[in-house]
Amino acid sequence: MSNFSVGFRSSGPVTILDLNGELDAHTASELEAAIQRCKDDQHVKIVVNGDQLQYISSAGLGVFMAYIEEVREAGGDIKIASLQPKVFNVFDLLGFPMLFDIVDQEAEAVSKFESHPGAQPGNGSES
Amino acid sequence: MARSVHTITIPSATRYLEDVRRFVRRHATRAEFSVETVNALQLAVDEACANVIEHAYGGVESNSIDVDVVVKRDCLTVRIRDEGEPFIDAAYREPDIFEYASKKKSGGFGVHLMRKLADRVEYRSRGKSNICCLTMYRQDAPQKNR
Numbered sequence: 001m002s003n004f005s006v007g008f009r010s011s012g013p014v015t016i017l018d019l020n021g022e023l024d025a026h027t028a029s030e031l032e033a034a035i036q037r038c039k040d041d042q043h044v045k046i047v048v049n050g051d052q053l054q055y056i057s058s059a060g061l062g063v064f065m066a067y068i069e070e071v072r073e074a075g076g077d078i079k080i081a082s083l084q085p086k087v088f089n090v091f092d093l094l095g096f097p098m099l100f101d102i103v104d105q106e107a108e109a110v111s112k113f114e115s116h117p118g119a120q121p122g123n124g125s126e127s
Numbered sequence: 128m129a130r131s132v133h134t135i136t137i138p139s140a141t142r143y144l145e146d147v148r149r150f151v152r153r154h155a156t157r158a159e160f161s162v163e164t165v166n167a168l169q170l171a172v173d174e175a176c177a178n179v180i181e182h183a184y185g186g187v188e189s190n191s192i193d194v195d196v197v198v199k200r201d202c203l204t205v206r207i208r209d210e211g212e213p214f215i216d217a218a219y220r221e222p223d224i225f226e227y228a229s230k231k232k233s234g235g236f237g238v239h240l241m242r243k244l245a246d247r248v249e250y251r252s253r254g255k256s257n258i259c260c261l262t263m264y265r266q267d268a269p270q271k272n273r
Contacts, residue, residue: 003145022145022148024141024144024145024148024173024177025141025144025173025177025180025181026141026142026144026145032233055148055170057144057170057173057174057177057237057240058174058177058234058236058237058239058240059177059233059234059237061236062232062233062234062235062236063233065224065227065228065231065232065233066231066232066233067231068228069228069229069231070231086166089166090170090240093240093243093244094222094224094236094239094240095224096224098224098225099224099225099228
C-alpha cells in the first residue's frame with residue numbers, strides 16, 4: 001500500500017498539487033502521473049504544496065527535474081510551496097532553489113503566476 | 128568493536144524502501160544520534176538501496192538486499208550488501224542540475240546525495256557481494272571524510 005498521494009485543486013488558472021506522505025523511488029510514479037495529467041489537460045501553471053510531504057528522495061526530485069523544461073516551454077511553471085524544513089533541505093542540497101521557484105506559502109506561489117506568469121529563478125544567464 | 132549489529136533483508140523492490148527507512152531510523156534513534164543525522168542517514172540508505180534495485184539488479188525484484196546497522200561507540204555504519212552488478216565509483220561525476228533539466232533527466236542524483244549526506248561512503252566487493260558502507264560519526268567524534 002502506497003504511503004503517498006496527490007490531491008488536485010484549482011485556483012483560477014493555477015492547478016495546485018497537494019503532496020501527502022513519502023515520495024521515494026516507489027511512489028515517484030504517482031507524482032509523475034499527476035504532472036503528466038496536468039500537462040495533458042494543458043494546465044501548466046502548477047503549484048506543488050508540500051505542507052504534508054513528510055519525505056523526499058532523489059527519485060521524487062527527479063520527477064520535477066524531468067518535467068520543468070517541458071512545462072516552461074508550454075508557457076507554465078512548477079512552483080513549489082510550503083515545504084517542511086527537512087524536505088526543503090533535500091531540495092537545497094542538490095541546488096534546486098537555483099532552478100525552481102520555491103516559496104514559503106502557497107498563496108505567494110499562486111500570486112506569482114498572476115504577476116509573472118513565466119517567471120523563473122536564476123537560470124545562469126541573469127545579468 | 129561493534130556495540131550492536133542489526134540486520135534486515137528485503138527483496139529488491141522499491142516498495143520495501145519504506146521498511147528500510149523505518150529500520151534505520153529506529154536503530155539510529157536508539158543509538159542516540161541527532162534527528163538531523165538520522166534524517167540524513169535514512170535518506171542516504173534509501174538512495175543506496177534504490178540504486179541497488181535499479182542498477183545492480185536492473186529492476187528484477189526476485190533478488191535480495193541485506194542491510195546491517197552497525198553501532199559503535201563513535202559512529203554508526205550501515206552496510207548495504209547485494210549480489211548484482213558492481214557500482215563503479217570512479218565513473219561518478221557531480222551532476223549539473225541545469226544540464227539535467229535541459230536533457231529532461233529524472234535520475235542520477237542518488238550517489239551525489241549519499242556523498243553529501245554521509246560522513247563517509249565506501250564501496251567494497253567480496254566474492255559475488257558488493258557492499259556499500261555509509262558511516263555517520265557522532266558529533267563529538269574527531270574524523271570526518273565527506
